[in-house]
Amino acid sequence: MKLRALVYAVLAxxxxxxxxxxxxxxxxxxxxxxxxxxxADGYLGVRPGGPADLKARVDAINIQRxxxxxxxxxxxxxxxxxxxxxxxxxxxxxxRVAVGNWxxxxxxxxxxxxxxxxxxxxxxxx
Numbered sequence: 001m002k003l004r005a006l007v008y009a010v011l012a013x014x015x016x017x018x019x020x021x022x023x024x025x026x027x028x029x030x031x032x033x034x035x036x037x038x039x040a041d042g043y044l045g046v047r048p049g050g051p052a053d054l055k056a057r058v059d060a061i062n063i064q065r066x067x068x069x070x071x072x073x074x075x076x077x078x079x080x081x082x083x084x085x086x087x088x089x090x091x092x093x094x095x096r097v098a099v100g101n102w103x104x105x106x107x108x109x110x111x112x113x114x115x116x117x118x119x120x121x122x123x124x125x126x
Contacts, residue, residue, distance in 0.1 A: 037102035042085030090125035
């Protein structure tokens with residue numbers, strides 16, 4: 001998994017602004033309310049029942065993330081956008097999913113992090 005380690009290092013240097021999302025109060029409220037969460041592919045997801053305008057806001061964030069992932073992947077031979085997104089998911093799952101937050105695991109299932117149930121890391125995370 002040397003490739004993942006390389007991607008993590010590159011991601012840490014290039015994607016910090018996108019991964020530190022917090023400027024959109026609607027999205028942050030949706031995270032806290034359980035209507036939005038991180039996904040194992042490195043993008044934000046929307047859970048059923050969220051506010052009507054949430055999907056458009058999450059899509060806008062995901063467009064920014066995709067641009068960062070694309071730039072990062074294109075700068076490193078052999079690294080795909082999916083590799084960068086997966087590495088970003090590992091970072092987000094470790095650093096961003098707080099107790100009470102929801103996230104979508106590698107199998108596509110929404111889970112809530114609790115004190116008794118930590119985040120289930122994707123198998124590709126080191």
